[in-house]
Amino acid sequence: MFDQLTEKLQKTLKYIRGEGKITEKNIAEALKMLRLAFLEADVNYKVVKEFEARVKAKALNQEVMMSLTPAQHFIKIVRDELAEILGQEAKPLTFASHPPSVFMMVGLQGSGKTTTSGKLARYVKSLGKNPLLVSFDLKRLAAQDQLRIIANQLGLPFYEMTQEKMQKPEAALKELMTFTKNRGFDPLIVDTAGRLHIDEELMAELRLVKDILQPTEVIYVGDAMTGQDAVRSAQAFDEKIGLTSVILTKLDGDARGGAALSIVYVTHKPIKFIGVGEKFDKLEVFHPERMASRILGMGDILSLIEKAEQQADLKEAEEIAKKIKKQQFTLEDFRKQLQQLKKMGSLSDLLDFLPKVGPFKGIGNLNVDDKRLIYFEAIINSMTPEERENPRIINGSRRARIARGSGRPVQEVNQLLKQFFEMEKLLKKSDFQKMLKNI
Ligand SMILES: Nc1nc2c(ncn2[C@@H]2O[C@H](COP(=O)(O)OP(=O)(O)O)[C@@H](O)[C@H]2O)c(=O)[nH]1
Numbered sequence: 001m002f003d004q005l006t007e008k009l010q011k012t013l014k015y016i017r018g019e020g021k022i023t024e025k026n027i028a029e030a031l032k033m034l035r036l037a038f039l040e041a042d043v044n045y046k047v048v049k050e051f052e053a054r055v056k057a058k059a060l061n062q063e064v065m066m067s068l069t070p071a072q073h074f075i076k077i078v079r080d081e082l083a084e085i086l087g088q089e090a091k092p093l094t095f096a097s098h099p100p101s102v103f104m105m106v107g108l109q110g111s112g113k114t115t116t117s118g119k120l121a122r123y124v125k126s127l128g129k130n131p132l133l134v135s136f137d138l139k140r141l142a143a144q145d146q147l148r149i150i151a152n153q154l155g156l157p158f159y160e161m162t163q164e165k166m167q168k169p170e171a172a173l174k175e176l177m178t179f180t181k182n183r184g185f186d187p188l189i190v191d192t193a194g195r196l197h198i199d200e201e202l203m204a205e206l207r208l209v210k211d212i213l214q215p216t217e218v219i220y221v222g223d224a225m226t227g228q229d230a231v232r233s234a235q236a237f238d239e240k241i242g243l244t245s246v247i248l249t250k251l252d253g254d255a256r257g258g259a260a261l262s263i264v265y266v267t268h269k270p271i272k273f274i275g276v277g278e279k280f281d282k283l284e285v286f287h288p289e290r291m292a293s294r295i296l297g298m299g300d301i302l303s304l305i306e307k308a309e310q311q312a313d314l315k316e317a318e319e320i321a322k323k324i325k326k327q328q329f330t331l332e333d334f335r336k337q338l339q340q341l342k343k344m345g346s347l348s349d350l351l352d353f354l355p356k357v358g359p360f361k362g363i364g365n366l367n368v369d370d371k372r373l374i375y376f377e378a379i380i381n382s383m384t385p386e387e388r389e390n391p392r393i394i395n396g397s398r399r400a401r402i403a404r405g406s407g408r409p410v411q412e413v414n415q416l417l418k419q420f421f422e423m424e425k426l427l428k429k430s431d432f433q434k435m436l437k438n439i
């Protein structure tokens with residue numbers, strides 16, 4: 001996410017760290033570097049100007065200039081102002097005080113509306129809600145096929161808009177509302193039509209949906225990879241329909257960051273979620289402060305911990321940590337750890353949350369191969385419980401048997417054992433044990 005921008009911002013922070021004092025001159029230089037980085041990332045120029053003015057005013061404050069760690073101060077100011085631009089604090093979805101709530105998804109074609117409707121339904125279901133999915137598109141009735149398939153995949157209810165109903169759109173929408181109310185669904189998530197460009201016909205259709213369903217949330221779904229275009233179309237949708245919030249999609253791709261860093265400032269609408277992949281679990285709650293840290297390459301440990309708490313078995317993790325402290329870590333524990341990791345998503349996704357400085361410096365360049373972990377698990381699965389507890393008994397013939405059983409080459413079995421023994425050695429080192437004591 002935002003790799004290029006992060007790299008440039010890191011250079012600026014490094015520059016200011018290298019300067020002993022904060023002076024007007026080096027502040028000006030740092031601000032210039034920041035400005036260029038943002039403009040290259042396709043951030044709206046008004047946002048860049050505002051950001052620069054605010055950082056400058058704060059950085060040139062006497063207190064900062066006289067402080068013992070002026071660079072740290074400066075970096076904190078940059079981080080805070082970045083968070084400010086991203087919207088200060090996380091804003092939850094608005095639910096109706098008298099259910100059902102209606103979430104209406106709008107945006108251009110291909111922005112991710114249909115996929116995100118599914119992701120959002122899955123997300124609210126995990127909050128204990130009872131969502132209903134529907135697709136409303138007067139021009140392309142077949143548009144609902146995609147959402148029906150998604151609903152089926154997720155095992156969530158889907159409302160069918162038949163051709164007959166669509167002859168009378170107003171009545172169809174009223175009937176939908178009655179159905180939703182009577183069956184106790186909350187929220188109703190409405191996927192709407194999209195076009196390549198905004199036109200009056202589409203806006204009239206969306207206004208009809210909005211007038212009749214009275215949505216609690218009108219969510220603009222914008223493709224972050226389209227940069228300022230996403231911001232401009234958000235403005236247009238807001239003027240014509242009225243928005244309440246934003247979900248930015250495709251932030252897993254090589255989005256330059258411009259949309260994320262401009263849209264809140266320009267539209268005054270909060271980003272509530274970001275889409276970070278095609279799969280339905282790739283929806284993250286948007287936290288401005290954490291995102292600011294992430295963009296600056298400082299990582300987002302809080303989100304990583306939350307992810308671990310949601311997906312991993314904490315008891316098991318504690319057991320493993322205890323064993324590491326006692327130096328009783330076995331291949332069986334290693335296998336459990338691999339399984340937990342798998343539950344949390346791919347390794348490369350997880351690395352994205354870690355800081356790009358300090359002990360984790362250079363970790364982004366690591367070539368993480370998720371397949372390898374799956375192979376490792378297959379190899380451990382082919383071992384007997386005794387071999388897992390005591391890998392030293394695994395001789396040549398056992399290695400050959402394990403390789404056959406797991407369908408992996410013998411070299412790979414050797415590699416796994418070698419890595420395990422190396423890890424064991426590391427765990428036994430006294431300074432490592434000392435470090436663990438402090439955790
Ligand atoms: N990589 C990535 N792809 C996404 C994301 N959200 C949606 N997509 C893809 O974008 C394409 C268009 O999505 P779709 O939901 O059909 O867009 P719609 O036309 O607005 O309904 C599909 O191929 C989706 O899989 C995301 O967060 N990351």
Ligand SMILES: [Mg+2]
Nearest residue numbers: 113114115143
């Ligand atoms: Mg669609």
